Amino acid sequence: MLKTYPQRYITASAIYALVQRFNLPYDPFMQDWEYEVADPNRIDEFIDAYLSNELNEDEKFALMETILQSFEESTKILDSDQQWSTILQLLEDNLDIHATTICYWACGNSAYTLCWRITPYLRKIKRRNHLKIVPK
Template structure:
């Protein structure tokens, strides 16, 4: 699989507004990290269902994975949640789109106790595909 960091991905206002409308989420321009502010574990199913829609853009999919990672970060027992593995599969199947997200959430080589709860899973994915900055 190609490691495509040559296409920088950044959240953009249009994708944020589109997802806010689609998912009935709050949005205003002063929300600095909107995708993290609206991420909520109770919305995981909605985020996953939106990712699979035919009329969704790559920019929206990029944001949805950021939102899913943040939502799962706040949960316990990821190993028991099939939705987490579905999320990892979506990332793996669209790695060119989500490489930067994987690298960010893998948190380098920081000790796991100083990293996010999802970092061990993300590092496995990073290492499996030899992703690097």
């Protein structure tokens, strides 16, 4: 049975909080801010903040998008990376926050369509949890 979750969007307040916390660039004309500020060299810092219990759900949602893009841009070998395993577990443990993110990065379900190198990992979570996103 499919588990449905409402579509979630990044909020301006979450962006502002993360800009302040991490001294990230911001311009109102930045498209897809969460991906533009991704930085594989800051993955440790991003994960530490996520785990700190100092972020609200909207901030965690936005930061997870940045973390995933950072892994996408990294040269890490994901199958053997402990940080990547931690992120996958965080996604699965927090479906109420990250279902939209999982479905986006899963890029559909076709084994023949690969959007990004992290896609296969997100597809496994999506399938295992029978996720479906519905408009708010």
